[in-house]
Amino acid sequence: MITFIVRRLLTGLVLLAAITTLGFTLLYLGGGDIARKILGENADEQTVALKAQELGLDRPVFAQYGDWVVNALGGDLGASWFSGQPVAAAILSRLAVTLSLVTGAVVLIAIISVTLGVLAATKREWIDRVAQVIALLGFAIPNFLFAVALVLLFALTLGWFDPTGYVQFTTSPSGWAKTVTLPVVALALGGIAAITQQVRGSVIDALRNDYVRTLRSRGIPARRVILKHVLRNAAGPALAVLAVYFVGLMGGAVIVEQxxxxxxxxxxxxxxxxxxxxxxxxxxxxxxxxxxxxxxxxVDLAQGWLNPKVRLS
Structure with missing residues (x-):
């Protein structure tokens, strides 16, 4: 298990290095005249040149990136060029807000997707049709349009929730719930659509296996077979889709927060x-x-627990 975790961490670190390298290069190439943006359009050329020199923008991009990497490894992410606020402080002050939305969306996706996917696979009929409709809506409607619709209906028309703003949980738990419910639902729609379909398909495939028929022939209740055996085999593919969709949740949070x-x-x-x-x-x-x-x-640890073969892959 330790080797499994180390491999996954090393893979993640390599990915992080590639992302930061590509991101820094693109920002450098597409950033324009940053020194002039900071000083304003009325600043003279000499002042702009001095500001660029102060920020190190006159140096080669890889030299700048090397300095950034050295400082970042030492725990110093620098300060904002525009506000002067330390980057770590600017991020940490808002990170909990975004994580509360994304975590809430993940929990909502997991609960609804598993419930609806299992019911659609086992009951079929109208529940399956409901799942298909939700999937269609989730794939067709962008997060921001769904967010606007939620605001118009549940906040402005019915008045059940606050349309905008955020209340800290420590300030008022009920106020916090009223401000995060609609954003979480807006974020979760696409994930519910995708993972419900994955759970439904995986459960249907699992139900066709011989071991399920054997368990049922022994008189084991269908509910126990599904919860203890079928879901264990069906959860792996659903977790894989959720891991991919999590990146989309982080990106979608940017728009939903706006x-x-x-x-x-x-x-x-x-x-x-x-x-x-x-x-x-x-x-x-x-x-x-x-x-x-x-x-x-x-997610990898959960898949390794569900299927020991994953730890050997």
């Missing part, structure tokens, strides 16, 4: 990318990459 005016990483990411704030964007890449690596490691 719709609901939630002060998460989305606002920081949009602003930093628009301005060309390289230290802040790189910090966001590192934070997002680490979160994805940890989540995928947890």
């Amino acid at each position: 719709v609901f005016a939630i002060p998460g990483l989305g606002q920081v990411a949009v602003q930093a990318t628009t301005q060309g704030d390289i230290p802040l964007v790189m910090g966001l890449l590192v934070a997002t990459g680490i979160i994805v690596i940890v989540f995928n490691l947890l």
